[in-house]
Amino acid sequence: MEIRDRLGKHSTAPRVMVVEDEASLSLLLAYNLESEGYQVESVDRGDEAELKLKESPPDLVILDWMLPGVSGFEICRRLRSREATRSLPIIMLTARGEESERIRGLSVGADDYVVKPFSVPELMARVRALLRRSRPERVANVLLQGDITLDRETKRVHRAGREIHLGPTEFRLLEYLIEKPGRVFSRAQLLDTVWGMSAEIDERTVDVHIGRLRKALSRGRERDPLRTVRGSGYSFDETFGKS
Numbered sequence: 001m002e003i004r005d006r007l008g009k010h011s012t013a014p015r016v017m018v019v020e021d022e023a024s025l026s027l028l029l030a031y032n033l034e035s036e037g038y039q040v041e042s043v044d045r046g047d048e049a050e051l052k053l054k055e056s057p058p059d060l061v062i063l064d065w066m067l068p069g070v071s072g073f074e075i076c077r078r079l080r081s082r083e084a085t086r087s088l089p090i091i092m093l094t095a096r097g098e099e100s101e102r103i104r105g106l107s108v109g110a111d112d113y114v115v116k117p118f119s120v121p122e123l124m125a126r127v128r129a130l131l132r133r134s135r136p137e138r139v140a141n142v143l144l145q146g147d148i149t150l151d152r153e154t155k156r157v158h159r160a161g162r163e164i165h166l167g168p169t170e171f172r173l174l175e176y177l178i179e180k181p182g183r184v185f186s187r188a189q190l191l192d193t194v195w196g197m198s199a200e201i202d203e204r205t206v207d208v209h210i211g212r213l214r215k216a217l218s219r220g221r222e223r224d225p226l227r228t229v230r231g232s233g234y235s236f237d238e239t240f241g242k243s
Contacts, residue, residue: 002215014131015039018076018186019049020093024100029062032112032120033127044120046070050078052152059135062129063110065094073108088215091123101113143178146241148217159217169194170213174236177226182238184229210234 008094016033020026021044030040041058043049047069053061061079063072071156080086092110106113112126143150146161155171157164166174172194177185185193187203195201210226218224 013039013172014060014135015041016060016062016096017049017052017058018062019041019046019067019072020044020062020064022064024236028120032124034123038125043132044068046072046075050075051195053079053088057063060089060091062091062123062215063125064094065092076110077108085174087134089134091126091130093118139170143175143225143234145178145181146225148241150175153231157161159222164216166196166216169209170216173209173213174217175235180239184235186233189233204233 016038018026018029018033018040018044020029023044026042026065030042033040041042043052044067046067048066049063050070053075062074065072067075069203072094076090076092079088083205084217090110091112091114093114093116093140095116101165111130114126141151141153143152148164149158151157151173152175157166157171157174176190176193187206191201191203192207195205208226214224214226225237227235227237229235
């Protein structure tokens with residue numbers, strides 16, 4: 001298994017898993033997906049892909065029909081049978097162009113079906129369309145929760161009309177938390193995603209940066225949008241701005 005991630009662990013761009021045993025095609029897909037700004041994980045065996053999908057489901061899967069280990073058809077069927085991956089967007093790749101095979105692929109739960117050889121720009125358009133429908137918050141440039149607005153392109157944050165000045169680490173922390181309001185992340189998870197797995201940083205560093213982020217976001221009697229869950233970690237309060 002080979003992982004390609006030009007954006008690095010600091011990015012919260014949508015994650016796409018490419019499950020394809022043809023090395024040249026896998027490289028081509030990874031290159032074009034990364035050029036579009038996605039994080040890409042490439043796997044060349046069906047059995048290995050299934051293990052990775054159970055550990056950490058991506059935002060979308062591009063899945064070849066014929067694979068060593070476990071077929072793409074069977075992987076798709078199993079993904080749809082599990083609650084955690086029932087709605088995971090899946091694009092099937094295959095050399096089979098017959099109508100009956102397309103129907104079979106869609107019948108086990110594939111969201112889209114692309115026959116080889118295919119147009120790469122068309123496939124990229126299909127990826128964008130699926131992500132927009134399934135995870136609009138992952139492709140939006142502007143994230144909004146309550147009176148807090150985060151703009152990914154300009155790297156600016158505003159609350160109630162005023163600009164919040166954040167350092168790069170605090171910006172990434174807020175971006176990651178605000179994407180998934182209500183979900184609690186441990187310090188280890190935040191270190192992994194925001195700082196990177198190789199970073200030799202004590203988990204208490206997360207507390208320091210969360211403190212800085214809180215101080216920047218709230219002044220006076222403004223409500224703190226971040227929630228500390230004792231013994232577990234931190235989350236962006238899902239009730240923020242709703243009452």
